[in-house]
Amino acid sequence: MAEKLLEIKNLKQYFNQGKPNEVRAVDDISFDIYKGETLGLVGESGCGKSTTGRTIIRLYEATDGQVIYDGINVHDKKSKKDLKSFNRKMQMIFQDPYASLNPRMKVLDIIAEGLDIHGLVKNPKERKERVVELLETVGLNREHADRYAHEFSGGQRQRLGIARALAVNPEFIIADEPISALDVVSIQAQVVNLLKELQEEKGLTYLFIAHDLSMVKYISDRIGVMYFGKLVELASAEDLYKNPMHPYTQSLLSAIPLPDPNYERTRVRKSYDPASHNYQDGEEIAMREVTPGHFVYCSTKELATLQAISGSQV
Structure with missing residues (x-):
């Protein structure tokens, strides 16, 4: 290390x-x-x-x-x-x-x-x-x-x-x-x-x-x-691009154009709405390790969902 x-x-x-x-x-x-x-x-x-x-x-x-x-x-x-x-x-x-x-x-x-x-x-x-x-x-x-x-x-x-x-x-x-x-x-x-x-x-x-x-x-x-002002995701460069987990990161990556006309014709731009998280009062939101070395700003409920999707648990 x-x-x-x-x-x-x-x-x-x-x-x-x-x-x-x-x-x-x-x-x-x-x-x-x-x-x-x-x-x-x-x-x-x-x-x-x-x-x-x-x-x-x-x-x-x-x-x-x-x-x-x-x-x-x-x-x-x-x-x-x-x-x-x-x-x-x-x-x-x-x-x-x-x-x-x-x-x-x-x-x-x-x-x-x-x-x-x-x-x-x-x-x-x-x-x-x-x-x-x-x-x-x-x-x-x-x-x-x-x-x-x-x-x-x-x-x-x-x-x-x-x-x-x-x-x-x-x-x-x-x-x-x-x-x-x-x-x-x-x-x-x-x-x-x-x-x-x-x-x-x-x-x-x-x-x-x-x-x-x-x-x-x-x-x-x-x-x-x-x-x-918040750090919402942190991962290796390769992992972040292959597997973005926070909706805001997904939104940023969806906006990157590529020199490929076929891709550009079908590219779907994702928007990010902070209200979509639907956090409950008193719920702790923090940077949590979803997979080894990949951290996401999320609730414990979102953490469980992300780990289930990725098929991994720290």
Whole structure:
């Protein structure tokens, strides 16, 4: 069994807490991420997946719950020294490569910012050599160091974002919809393939947040599905696609188009109605293991039904 790198326990992120317009963006979710794996987190816009990533890395302080990284609760870290050490281990690749790069800084300084903060280089020569090395790692070249972000294409800018994240030699990277701003499928595939290559070379662990289910399946070992702040299903990528159990997951998968005219003519799009669960007052709804490694947010009655259908019992 792989070693746990990250444990999320009953994580909550509420905005405007206690007010009439309170938003429960992340509502009591728990999951683990193991060293060397990619956990995909999917769901429609507004489901809380990006907020989950930002809370894990402490861009937002958690309302409640624990984020335990390598055995230490991230949200207990208070001193600048502790936070600095944590920030070296965990980095983020942002969704928008246009907005996440400072237009007034040259690429050399954008990528070297982390090196400077953490004192990882001794002099300007070593600083530039390290930046050039990072540029080449992500498929760019030495000449790019002296350019500004606006001089690059969308795919190239996302490569710059990846290089910046790699600069401090992190163990864990949160990729927050890193391909959603790239409108050409071939460029999206190049970025995802680069992430896979880097993972193999450097032993990285990823939380890959996206709404493109086909791309998530390609890169992820396991996939979690979020709906309105709740984690509703968690399973291996293969199992989730072959045997989706939660009605919301089934709805998402039914919406994926395939390049097959015959399939598209007969494809039936499933809709999801939360009211269809018909829960009783006081009934406990929780993430439950239906088959080994396959968890679904359900009641005990739904659990029994799902296990009967699957012909398995944990």
